[in-house]
Amino acid sequence: xxxxxxxxxxxxxxxxxxxxxxxxxxxxxxxxxxxxxxxxxxxxxxxxxxxxxxxxxxxxxxxxxxxxxxxxxxxxxxxxxxxxxxxxxxxxxxxxxxxxxxxxxxxxxxxxxxxxxxxxxxxxxxxxxxxxxxxxxxxxxxxxxxxxxxxxxxxxxxxxxxxxxxxxxxxxxxxxxxxxxxxxxxxxxxxxxxxxxxxxxxxxxxxxxxxxxxxxxxxxxxxxxxxxxxxxxxxxxxxxxxxxxxxxxxxxxxxxxxxxxxxxxxxxxxxxxxxxxxxxxxxxxxxxxxxxxxxxxxxxxxxxxxxxxxxxxxxxxxxxxxxxxxxxxxxxxxxxxxxxxxxxxxxxxxxxxxxxxxxxxxxxxxxxxxxxxxxxxxxxxxxxxxxxxxxxxxxxxxxxxxxxxxxxxxxxxxxxxxxxxxxxxxxxxxxxxxxxxxxxxxxxxxx
Numbered sequence: 001x002x003x004x005x006x007x008x009x010x011x012x013x014x015x016x017x018x019x020x021x022x023x024x025x026x027x028x029x030x031x032x033x034x035x036x037x038x039x040x041x042x043x044x045x046x047x048x049x050x051x052x053x054x055x056x057x058x059x060x061x062x063x064x065x066x067x068x069x070x071x072x073x074x075x076x077x078x079x080x081x082x083x084x085x086x087x088x089x090x091x092x093x094x095x096x097x098x099x100x101x102x103x104x105x106x107x108x109x110x111x112x113x114x115x116x117x118x119x120x121x122x123x124x125x126x127x128x129x130x131x132x133x134x135x136x137x138x139x140x141x142x143x144x145x146x147x148x149x150x151x152x153x154x155x156x157x158x159x160x161x162x163x164x165x166x167x168x169x170x171x172x173x174x175x176x177x178x179x180x181x182x183x184x185x186x187x188x189x190x191x192x193x194x195x196x197x198x199x200x201x202x203x204x205x206x207x208x209x210x211x212x213x214x215x216x217x218x219x220x221x222x223x224x225x226x227x228x229x230x231x232x233x234x235x236x237x238x239x240x241x242x243x244x245x246x247x248x249x250x251x252x253x254x255x256x257x258x259x260x261x262x263x264x265x266x267x268x269x270x271x272x273x274x275x276x277x278x279x280x281x282x283x284x285x286x287x288x289x290x291x292x293x294x295x296x297x298x299x300x301x302x303x304x305x306x307x308x309x310x311x312x313x314x315x316x317x318x319x320x321x322x323x324x325x326x327x328x329x330x331x332x333x334x335x336x337x338x339x340x341x342x343x344x345x346x347x348x349x350x351x352x353x354x355x356x357x358x359x360x361x362x363x364x365x366x367x368x369x370x371x372x373x374x375x376x377x378x379x380x381x382x383x384x385x386x387x388x389x390x391x392x393x394x395x396x397x398x399x400x401x402x403x404x405x406x407x408x409x410x411x412x413x414x415x416x417x418x419x420x421x422x423x424x425x426x427x428x429x430x431x432x433x434x435x436x437x438x439x440x441x442x443x444x445x446x447x
Contacts, residue, residue, distance in 0.1 A: 051361060057411050058404035059373075066397040067099040070389055074098035102389050109383025110376035120262045125379055131265030133375025134273045135331040137368055139353035141280045142197070142324030144362035146211075148284055149317035150297035155200060155215025156325045157350030158222030159193040163326030164333050164345050165226050166192025168236055168246050171253065178252040182334070185253040186272070189330040190323045196222065197322020198315060205311035211318075219350075227343040238340060249338040255331075269331040274368075276327055281364035283320070293317055325350065355402050374398060 071077050071094075080087075080094040108115070110129050116122035139156045146153035167189035174181060200214045229236040231244045238247040255267035284290040295303040296313040304310050328349055333341055356374055360366030381394040404411055412419060419427070 053417070054408050054411055055359070055405060057415055058401050061404055061411070061414070062397045062400035063103070065400055066393055067103070069393050069396060070102040071095045071098050073390060073393070075388075101387060102384055102393075105383040105387050105389070106377070106380035106394075108380070110380030124263055125383075127259065127263040127266035129372065129376040129379040130270055131267070131336065131375070132378045133371040134270045134335070135328040135349050136352060136356050136374055137273050137371035138276055138331060139325050139328035139349050140356035140360065140367045140371055141276060141364065142321035142328075143353045143357035144360060144364070144367050145280055145284060145293075145324070146317050146321040147357060147362040148297045149293040149313055150300060151201075151204070151211050151314065151317055151321075153197070153200070153215060153318065153321045154212060154351070154354060155197065155218050155322075156328070156353045157346045158215065158219040159196045159322040159325035160329035160332070160346040160350050161222040161226045161343065162196040163189040163191075163193035163322075163329035164341055165229055165236065166195075166326075167330065167333065168341075169229075172247055172250055175250070176252065181250060181252040182255070185249075185334060186327075186330050189333070190326040193326020193329060194319045194323035197318040197320075197325065199318075200322075201315035201318030204318070205314045223343050226345075230342050245340040245342050248340050249333050253334060254338050255335045265336060267335045269335040272327065273331065276324060277364050277368045280320075280324070284364065289316065325353075328353070355398065358402055359405055 074094065076094040077091065077098050080091040084091045109125050111126050113122050113125050116124070139160065142159070143153050143156060167185050170188045171181065171185040174184070176184065196218065200211055200218065203209050203214055204211050226236075227244065230246050231237055233239065233241075236246040238245060255269040255272075257263060258266045258268055258270060282290075284293065292303070292308045293313050293316065295306070295308055296310050296317075300310045303313075329345065332345055332347070332349075337345060352374065356370045357367055359370035359373070360368070377394050377398060381391045384394065385391045409419075411417065
């Protein structure tokens, strides 16, 4: 077998091979000859795939849907829509006025109020948002920490209730100086929540019972237990009272105002929550215990094979989660609700913490930012309600944010964002499976 003759090569090419330009590309060259994409293109692609862009777009899209709901429920918009075809401009002006007025009220009640008489009144909304966010962040840190360990902790409500009851039982009647009473009350509440959460971890580790069932049942137990305790004068009911409510929080157990009496909702409890965020970040991301917790959350069987005690990690995770829920309860009874508490002291924080943890992707600083966002929405909802906008719209916006965060492929489809490698692989697998199915059907028909 002989190769091509030199004459044939000369006939096909007017120039000798050494003088021809180098040709490369996906059709003519090898894969090594294909130049890599520009670095800035790779950066932009990864940025658009990232969780930060997804979160921002989820908030934006939820705000758009919220604006539609505000417009639909506005009386002026409904009146102008009656003669839309005669004067459509009136309808659009009414829609703009309703949406702008609603979100302007939200901003004015949550961040900055330019109508305030002085600077303190103007920035008070921001301090209110931080005050509302503090217990949400604390409880969500506990939920997120449990998520990282592979546990779905929905027992924040029960852990908060037991934390508040423990602190009241053990410390409200001590009458100690503030430098002793305040930290002792705080420690008692954290310990009470940790014990209640630790019960779940212990049962999970020893019996294999599912933590969702355990936390739901313990929520009911905690609620009815605290409700009974605040009805009994020998336990928590305030003396000489006939209503089911506890004694007020002693003054020397209350968190002092952080910036003075002009900002009553922001106290030193927020500083404690910042310290808790730093602690959780260090525990989960930097400590050896956090590494073991994350390993169990990723794959408990592999962690067990590597010598990690999965049962012990479950107990540790729920102890920390319950303690953080107890911290949230202390932000309530030592900060915003000092006139006494009952079985409703959690104020929905235990369940809202699940939403905040999901929005923060179970990362400490993500939860911190998500908690501030939800605190701002709560603070601003009162200003929106004062303008006649239903407060439920804010709850709808919160729910939509979490919905869009939980469905990144939906957001990428809506905003034409690049798909992740995992999504591309899943799409390719589905396409190949469909092709194989079609080939199998064709063979069956031909046979």
